Amino acid sequence: MSGTLYGVGLGPGDPDLMTLKAHRLISSARVIAYPAPDTGESFARSIAAAIIPASAREIPIVVPMRVDRFPAQDIYDKAAAEIAGVLRAGEDVVTLCEGDPFFFGSFMYLFERLSEEFPTQVVPGVTSLTACAAQLQRPLTARNDVLTIIPGPLPDVDIRAKIEEAQAVAIMKVGRHLGRLKSLLKDMGLLEQAGYVERASLPGQKVARLVDLKAETAPYFSMILIYKGDEAWTLPPSFSS
Incomplete structure (x- = not known):
């Protein structure tokens, strides 16, 4: 059986605003994916940093931060392919998303690429x-x-x-x-x-x-x-x- 893809909303930034379900999934995750800029730290990761297990495999999805819209399709294609390999091996993947995954959230781009093939759960967050x-x-x-x-x-x-x-x-x-x-x-x-x-x-x-x-x-x-x-x-x- 394949693993489950989780899109986990983290809330606006204060770690105390994460839901109990988000906390549970992140703190027990074996594989964590998250969006990251090409310079500096990932905001999504920083929100959850205190509860990410030290043993967890991390998959940063590096999207260059630009004033104009960046054509990120290739980046999400590559990230989806890497995550799909993990899911096919039977491992769950917890994907972090600041705010809510479906409210201007980056997780939607992985959802449209992976949800038809793999079990997927979306965990709402405080917007x-x-x-x-x-x-x-x-x-x-x-x-x-x-x-x-x-x-x-x-x-x-x-x-x-x-x-x-x-x-x-x-x-x-x-x-x-x-x-x-x-x-x-x-x-x-x-x-x-x-x-x-x-x-x-x-x-x-x-x-x-x-x-x-x-x-x-x-x-x-x-x-x-x-x-x-x-x-x-x-x-x-x-x-x-």
Whole structure:
């Protein structure tokens, strides 16, 4: 019998936010796979580092970190082939994924290559979306509100149209687009309602009202949350972080 492929969500970064199932699978794993940059340490591995068994075989999936989209198909093809060899030999493979595997998670690329041939289990994780809302101390959405998740790199005209249709908005992958997004939201009269969170749950976390944020660029792990529905939810006047 072949082994089982596990896609394990690790949560946004704080190891305490891993689920009990994630902890159990990782701490007993004989083979661990995880995404890694071509320079520096793997963020996914760093979240789980304290519970990875010293005897575990590790399969880093090295994806170069670039501003523009990197054609990673060959990299995931190669990683899937290596993992398939382990699974065919009867070993389980626990694949680490920051956040949730199916919410902008890298595990989805292995899933589409391997799940038809091998038993596969996806272990959900706390998403950056809910982690940012928790740190911002404002609910995301309620009742019949429409929550729209928007990638920051989209053109202004597309972002504007999506925001206008929604009652609650999350803009992800803010990064170098921060200044442009601030200008757009100011033009739409939404700057005062927008909250900003970067590196949610991590030691370098920052939480602010977007109108108070002086920076024009942000890290990749950053998010803008807006609520414009019927509930009387407002942002705190200030944040300590």
